[in-house]
Amino acid sequence: MTSHRWGPGMTVQGGVFAIGGRGRFTAAALLGAAVAAAAAGCSGSGAAERGEAVSLAVTPAAGAGKVRPDAALDVRAKGGTLEDVTVATKGEAVEGRLSGDRTGWSSRWSLQPGTAYTLTATALGNDGRTQTVTRQFRTAQAKRTLATTVTAPNAKEVVGVGMPIILQFERPVADRAAVERALEVRASKPAEGAWHWFDAQSVVFRTKQHWPAHTQVSFRAHLAGVRMAKGVYGGKNYRTDFEIGDEHIMKASENAHVMTVRKNGKKVRTMRISMGKGGLTKYTTTNGNHLTMDKASPVIMDSTTVGCGKGCPDYYRQTVYSAVRISDSGEYVHSAPWSVGSQGNSNVSHGCVNASPSDARWFYNFAYRGDPFKVTGSSRELDPQNGWGYWQLGWADWLKGSALKRAQQVGPQAARQGIAAAP
Numbered sequence: 001m002t003s004h005r006w007g008p009g010m011t012v013q014g015g016v017f018a019i020g021g022r023g024r025f026t027a028a029a030l031l032g033a034a035v036a037a038a039a040a041g042c043s044g045s046g047a048a049e050r051g052e053a054v055s056l057a058v059t060p061a062a063g064a065g066k067v068r069p070d071a072a073l074d075v076r077a078k079g080g081t082l083e084d085v086t087v088a089t090k091g092e093a094v095e096g097r098l099s100g101d102r103t104g105w106s107s108r109w110s111l112q113p114g115t116a117y118t119l120t121a122t123a124l125g126n127d128g129r130t131q132t133v134t135r136q137f138r139t140a141q142a143k144r145t146l147a148t149t150v151t152a153p154n155a156k157e158v159v160g161v162g163m164p165i166i167l168q169f170e171r172p173v174a175d176r177a178a179v180e181r182a183l184e185v186r187a188s189k190p191a192e193g194a195w196h197w198f199d200a201q202s203v204v205f206r207t208k209q210h211w212p213a214h215t216q217v218s219f220r221a222h223l224a225g226v227r228m229a230k231g232v233y234g235g236k237n238y239r240t241d242f243e244i245g246d247e248h249i250m251k252a253s254e255n256a257h258v259m260t261v262r263k264n265g266k267k268v269r270t271m272r273i274s275m276g277k278g279g280l281t282k283y284t285t286t287n288g289n290h291l292t293m294d295k296a297s298p299v300i301m302d303s304t305t306v307g308c309g310k311g312c313p314d315y316y317r318q319t320v321y322s323a324v325r326i327s328d329s330g331e332y333v334h335s336a337p338w339s340v341g342s343q344g345n346s347n348v349s350h351g352c353v354n355a356s357p358s359d360a361r362w363f364y365n366f367a368y369r370g371d372p373f374k375v376t377g378s379s380r381e382l383d384p385q386n387g388w389g390y391w392q393l394g395w396a397d398w399l400k401g402s403a404l405k406r407a408q409q410v411g412p413q414a415a416r417q418g419i420a421a422a423p
Contacts, residue, residue, distance in 0.1 A: 012213030054080030054125030057132045066140040069225025070178070073119060080125035082388035088118045093222070094235060109182060113142035113233055119218060139225065142399035145235030146171055146228045148221065152388075153369065155236040156185055158245040161210035162291045163239075163370030164217050164390055172200035173334065176403035179203070182226045182234070191413035196393075196401030198385055206390050206398060210372065213264060215244040217410075245368050250292075252333075252353055254285060254377035257344050259333075259353065261363070269366075271359040272335070272344030276351040276378070282306045283314075283331075283350050287378035289391035290326040292371040295364055299323040303350070316350070322357070324365035326373050327387035333373075335360035 006008070059074040060067050073094065075085055081102040081110030087094040093111040098105050111117065115138065115257065122132045151166040153159050173179055180195050185205060193207040211217070218241045243289040254275045261269040276285035298319045306329075308314050323334035329351070336343070336354035343354055353375075355363065372391065384392040399405060 004337050013385070017201075018418045028211055051126030051128060051130060052079040053127050053409045054078065054123045054131050056121055056123050056131055058119065058121060058133050058135050060135060060137050062135065064137060067111070067266050068194055068227075069113045069142065070110045070227045071139075073111075073117075075119075075121045076104040077103045077123040078130050079127075080123045080131075082121065083124045083130065083248060084120075084122040085297065086118075086120045088120075089115055090390060091115045093095075108225075109222035110234070111139045111234070112224045113141050113145075113295070119300040140234040141150075142225070142235060144232045145342045146173070146232050147235065148223060148238060150238055150240050153240065153242045155240050155242065157242045158241055160246050160292065160368040160370035160372065161213060162372040162388075162391060163211065163242075163244065163368075164291075164388060165205035167221065167386075169201045169205050169228075170230070171232075172267075174232075174356070175227060176200070176203070178226050179223065179228055179234075180403045181220040184220045184222060185408060185410045186218040186220070188412070189213075189214075190217070190295040190409070192409055194399050194402050194407040194408050195404075196390070196398050197403060198401070204390055208395050208398075210247070211244040213244060213247040217242050217244065248366070248368060248371040250367075250371060254287075254347060254371070254375065256377075257346065261366070269359070269362065271355050271363070273333075274339045274349055274354040275347045275375075276380075278379075281380055284380040285331060285349075285351050285353065285375055285378050286329065286380050286382035286386065286389075287375050288326055288382035289389065290331075290373040290375060290382060291388040291391065292369055292373055293325045293387055294328075294369060295322075295324040295367065297321045297364060299332065299334070301330070301350075301352075306350075314350070322360040323366050324364055325387070326353075327389070329386055333360065333363060 020151060055078045057076040060071065064164050068419045073087065075082060082098065082105055085105050087098065095108040096105050097108055117137055119135045120129055120132065124130050138260055147170040151168050153163055153165065176197055183195060186194060189212040191207045191211060195203050195205050197203050218239065221238040222236050224237045227235040247264050251260060252273060252275065257273055259271040259273045260267055272391045276283050278284045298321050301316065301318045301320055303312065303314060303316045320334040323332040325332050333355060333356045335354040337357050339348050339354045342348045343356060382389045382392055384390055399407065
């Protein structure tokens with residue numbers, strides 16, 4: 001059984017910021033209590049003689065029957081302050097927020113469908129007496145649920161400073177705002193980011209500026225019980241923890257036929273390259289802000305994927321090595337021993353970034369997924385939905401794709417403001 005509890009004295013339970021139970025007082029609190037007691041003795045009149053009794057209002061009300069999973073738990077104290085709130089369940093712990101004046105508490109996320117809960121709240125009245133209220137209830141079963149996949153990043157993956165968080169839904173989401181409110185990003189270093197819906201089945205989180213190097217990030221999708229469409233709820237929660245590695249920045253010039261690689265601001269390699277030969281759009285390397293997406297060795301390059309089958313003058317089917325993908329239109333940085341003579345002076349590829357075997361092998365071992373990779377000098381602009389071309393959008397345009405039209409602050413400062421906590 002899982003329970004979440006708080007009372008006087010700050011503590012953290014199960015990774016949830018809470019107020020601890022009775023008996024955990026600081027020295028300052030004890031001193032304050034002693035002063036208060038002395039004052040009461042001088043007056044000759046106790047708090048019980050001049051105070052009022054506390055009353056508690058709890059939602060859901062007694063006898064409420066089965067509760068919708070997206071209904072909020074709420075506790076309000078009148079004539080006193082909340083001392084302790086416990087939510088016990090066999091499901092996941094229930095996180096809540098306590099108001100600044102300690103008179104209100106409310107759950108932060110939706111509840112698990114088809115789950116039994118016991119909420120117990122205790123308040124201290126101005127008369128010095130306590131009152132406790134208990135509610136037992138069960139959430140309604142979700143007849144239809146919507147499956148979600150965290151496409152990127154992978155759990156415990158070390159990634160580049162441009163790394164997005166990508167969610168895919170098996171069916172269209174009608175209430176995008178409700179889903180977006182349930183998505184939480186926590187980070188060990190300050191950053192600003194926002195979600196962007198490209199369609200009703202895909203949403204992406206990107207930071208305004210690149211992630212700070214060596215940031216620990218925890219993504220939590222509190223989707224269980226979220227009403228995503230009429231009669232359709234999220235069935236489970238998701239969590240992915242990952243790490244931002246060193247800052248890798250790559251720039252490839254189609255005109256200069258050179259690619260530079262920087263690590264934490266310092267240039268670590270200059271590579272001669274050959275890019276798309278042009279003539280046709282499909283043979284022109286896309287221009288703009290790419291991200292490295294994945295890598296494999298070997299990879300079979302087949303022109304049939306771009307509409308050039310057998311009998312086509314430019315038909316090819318070739319095995320390449322040390323291949324790092326930078327788009328969904330077949331563009332890779334890869335080893336090309338056949339074009340070494342052209343690398344550094346001319347563009348002869350079908351759109352990929354050709355490099356020597358030694359340079360390509362070094363880059364293959366160096367790159368993370370999510371490294372910024374900028375191509376300059378090309379006439380074919382990268383579409384923001386071609387692979388991970390999300391950095392092609394300026395920040396104002398990125399925010400327009402948010403259902404809530406707002407950014408999120410993540411990091412230790414945000415934690416102190418009650419927005420998010422460090423993992």
